[in-house]
Amino acid sequence: xxxxxxxxxxxxxAVTGLAGRRERRGGGVLPSPNIWNWPxxxxxxxxxxxPDGVLWDALRAARDWSGADVVDVGCGAGFHLPVFARSAAxxxxxxxxxxxxAAARQRVRDLPAVTVHEAGAQxxxxxxxxxxLVHARTAYFFGPGCEPGLVEADRVLRPGxxxxxxxxxxxxxxxxxxxxxxxxxxDPLAAERFFVERGFSCQRFDVDWRFDDRRSLESxxxxxxxPEIAARAAAEVPGLSFRVGYRVHVRHKPRGPVLPNGxxxxxxxx
Numbered sequence: 001x002x003x004x005x006x007x008x009x010x011x012x013x014a015v016t017g018l019a020g021r022r023e024r025r026g027g028g029v030l031p032s033p034n035i036w037n038w039p040x041x042x043x044x045x046x047x048x049x050x051p052d053g054v055l056w057d058a059l060r061a062a063r064d065w066s067g068a069d070v071v072d073v074g075c076g077a078g079f080h081l082p083v084f085a086r087s088a089a090x091x092x093x094x095x096x097x098x099x100x101x102a103a104a105r106q107r108v109r110d111l112p113a114v115t116v117h118e119a120g121a122q123x124x125x126x127x128x129x130x131x132x133l134v135h136a137r138t139a140y141f142f143g144p145g146c147e148p149g150l151v152e153a154d155r156v157l158r159p160g161x162x163x164x165x166x167x168x169x170x171x172x173x174x175x176x177x178x179x180x181x182x183x184x185x186x187d188p189l190a191a192e193r194f195f196v197e198r199g200f201s202c203q204r205f206d207v208d209w210r211f212d213d214r215r216s217l218e219s220x221x222x223x224x225x226x227p228e229i230a231a232r233a234a235a236e237v238p239g240l241s242f243r244v245g246y247r248v249h250v251r252h253k254p255r256g257p258v259l260p261n262g263x264x265x266x267x268x269x270x
Contacts, residue, residue: 032139034223035076036097045220046079048209055166055246056083058205059135062250063162068132071156073121073149074139078104084135085111092131096120121149126156137166141249143191150198157253165195169204169245174236176245182229192247200249210241 035042050056066087072080075093077100084091085108093108093116095101101118108114117125121140134153140146153163170176170188180186192202211217217240221230 032097035100038223039077039100039103041219041223043077043079044211044216045209045223048211048216048220049244050207051210052208054205054207055137055248058203058248059164059166062164062248063133065133069130070133070135071124071126071131073124073134073136073141073153075104075116076100076139078107078116080135080137081108081114081116082111085114089113091115092117092126094119094121094124121146122152124152124156128155129158130156132158132161134161134163135166136164138168141165142167143194154253159253159255161253163200163251163253165200165249167191167247167249169247172204172245173206173243174233175242178225178229178233181232182225195249195251198251199254200251203248203250205246205248207244207246208241209244212240214240 069090071092091114104116170179218234
C-alpha cells in the first residue's frame with residue numbers, strides 16, 4: 001500500500017534520535033517519511049502551520065536577519081526560503097534528499113540571493129564563520145544524536161551568530177498527546193534538557209494549524225501519525241484547526257571554542 005496508512009509514524013525516526021544521525025558512514029541518509037513520501041501533502045501542512053506568524057515573530061526577536069546571511073538546515077522543498085529572502089542579504093538552503101533539493105531550487109529560481117545545496121547538517125557546504133543565522137525547523141536537531149550538527153552549525157556561524165532550532169513540544173495540547181501515544185519511547189523533557197545543557201534558551205509557543213477543508217486536515221494527520229492515532233486525532237478535531245505546541249531553542253555563538261559534545265566553552269570574565 002502506498003500513501004498514508006501503512007508505515008511507521010513519520011516522526012518515529014526523528015524523535016527517537018535517528019534523524020540526528022542522518023548521515024551514516026558512506027553518506028547514507030535516513031529518510032523523513034512524511035515529506036519524502038508525500039511532498040505535496042507536506043506542502044499543504046506547511047501552508048496550514050502558523051498562519052499568524054507566531055514562530056516567525058519569535059525567530060526575528062531572537063535574531064533579526066535583515067541584511068544578514070542565513071542558512072536553513074533541512075530546508076525540504078524550500079518553503080521557508082522566500083520568507084528569509086525578503087530581507088536577508090543571502091540565504092542558503094541545505095537539504096540531503098535530492099528530489100526535495102531540486103524542488104527547493106525550482107521554488108527559488110527567481111530569487112538571486114538564494115542558493116540551495118544538496119547536503120546534510122553534519123557537513124554544511126560553507127566555509128568557517130560564513131553566516132549570521134542557522135535555522136532548523138523540525139529538521140535534524142531533535143536531541144541526543146545531533147551533536148555533530150551542533151558543532152557544524154557553530155563552525156559556520158560568525159562570532160555572535162545565532163543557532164535557532166524550532167521543534168514540536170510534545171508535552172502540551174492534543175498534538176503532543178497524539179505524539180506521545182504514537183511514540184511511547186520518546187521523552188520530550190529529556191530532549192529539552194539536551195538543549196538546555198548545551199547552552200540553549202527555550203521558549204514555548206502555541207501555534208494554530210488551520211486548513212481549508214477537512215480532507216486536507218485528515219490527510220496531513222495521516223502522514224504524521226500511525227493510522228490508529230491519525231483516526232483518533234481526526235475524530236477529536238471537530239473543525240478545520242487545532243493548536244500545536246512548539247519550542248524555540250536559541251543559542252548565540254560565544255567567543256570560546258565548541259566542545260566535541262556540541263556544548264560551548266564560554267569566556268571566563270574573571
